Amino acid sequence: MIVIDGSQGEGGGQILRSSLALAILTRTPFKMERIRAGRDQPGLRPQHLTAVLAAKEVANADVTGAEVGSRDLTFRPRSVQGGHRTFSVGTAGSATLVLQTVLPALLRAREPSTLVLEGGTHNSAAPPFEFLKESFLPLLVKMGAKVQANLLRPGFYPAGGGRIEVKIDPSELGALELEERGALLGRRAIAHSSGLPPAVAERELRVCKERLALGRDETVRMDWDEAFGPGNAVNVVHRFEHVTIVTSGFGERGARPDEVAERAIGPMLRYLETKAAACDHLADQLLLPMAMGRGGTFTTTEPTEHTETQIQVLKQFLGGEVELNTTDEKTWTVTMRGALV
Numbered sequence: 001m002i003v004i005d006g007s008q009g010e011g012g013g014q015i016l017r018s019s020l021a022l023a024i025l026t027r028t029p030f031k032m033e034r035i036r037a038g039r040d041q042p043g044l045r046p047q048h049l050t051a052v053l054a055a056k057e058v059a060n061a062d063v064t065g066a067e068v069g070s071r072d073l074t075f076r077p078r079s080v081q082g083g084h085r086t087f088s089v090g091t092a093g094s095a096t097l098v099l100q101t102v103l104p105a106l107l108r109a110r111e112p113s114t115l116v117l118e119g120g121t122h123n124s125a126a127p128p129f130e131f132l133k134e135s136f137l138p139l140l141v142k143m144g145a146k147v148q149a150n151l152l153r154p155g156f157y158p159a160g161g162g163r164i165e166v167k168i169d170p171s172e173l174g175a176l177e178l179e180e181r182g183a184l185l186g187r188r189a190i191a192h193s194s195g196l197p198p199a200v201a202e203r204e205l206r207v208c209k210e211r212l213a214l215g216r217d218e219t220v221r222m223d224w225d226e227a228f229g230p231g232n233a234v235n236v237v238h239r240f241e242h243v244t245i246v247t248s249g250f251g252e253r254g255a256r257p258d259e260v261a262e263r264a265i266g267p268m269l270r271y272l273e274t275k276a277a278a279c280d281h282l283a284d285q286l287l288l289p290m291a292m293g294r295g296g297t298f299t300t301t302e303p304t305e306h307t308e309t310q311i312q313v314l315k316q317f318l319g320g321e322v323e324l325n326t327t328d329e330k331t332w333t334v335t336m337r338g339a340l341v
Helices: 012-025 046-059 095-107 129-143 198-212 259-271 280-292 305-318
Strands: 002-005 032-033 062-064 075-076 083-088 112-120 147-151 162-169 177-179 182-195 218-225 231-240 242-250 294-302 322-328 333-334
Touching: 002 012, 002 305, 012 032, 012 046, 012 075, 012 095, 012 280, 012 305, 046 075, 046 083, 075 182, 083 231, 095 112, 095 129, 095 147, 095 162, 095 280, 129 147, 129 177, 129 280, 147 333, 177 280, 182 198, 198 218, 198 231, 198 259, 231 259, 242 259, 280 294, 280 305, 280 333, 305 322
Parallel strands: 002 032, 083 112, 177 294, 182 218
Antiparallel strands: 032 075, 062 075, 112 162, 147 162, 182 231, 231 242, 294 333, 322 333
């Protein structure tokens, strides 16, 4: 049994989610101690517990410590089972992160799967649905995955209540080759708003238009039913020949529209200053699928603590090395051999 310090590296839920996914794929039991020990609310929160319970069901696993607040967890996976399932966070905790916990295993199941995931779809500290749909999943499809995701209704902080449907067919993943982003094919800014005055989204889009020199047809206002809110999010999307990059800003109490827009604009401008193909958020999430498949290479911006933590978790379960080399002062090249082929 592998023993993992849940406070290492970035010290959050990523270590738990990746460990669950890798345990199922390798059929390796693990014990995690000091889960989120450095956080304001240490231990499992509802969104982490939902990921654990989803992994338990998918892998028919034996689990101890699966309760809110638990700082220790033992997970013993058995065989992977596909099928139709619904998992609900019950709060605005991220539904997309629950998906990322079980998606690798379900790609290896014998039968197709349909997941309905309920919770937050547009909240801070987690990838919004647009990142999943337009940035992450298309790269998995290029590697050979058969997966589709649809947003049935959004879920904003603090109400939650979002709903995503994902269809997954058993798939073999090939290598990822993503060294260049390619030519810019299109871009847009999207302001999501629910239960807020129209002027909020209009101001956010005006800031995006001015800062990114967008055309009139490159801004989109998405007005959702007030029952889904109140809530607000801004996505900035740049579609390149080989990859689509999505950066986001999320509204919260006391934040001005200009601030929310800047939270999406700033990361995109920093990305555009580099020659990288993958942004920092894509980098750490591509590593596990690459290990499942035949490895590969991609360029990215300066590796974050999340990326470095992901590499350490992969080493604990799989051994081997992930090579990180600087291409220039703002661009890194990541190379990996597939470990689970």
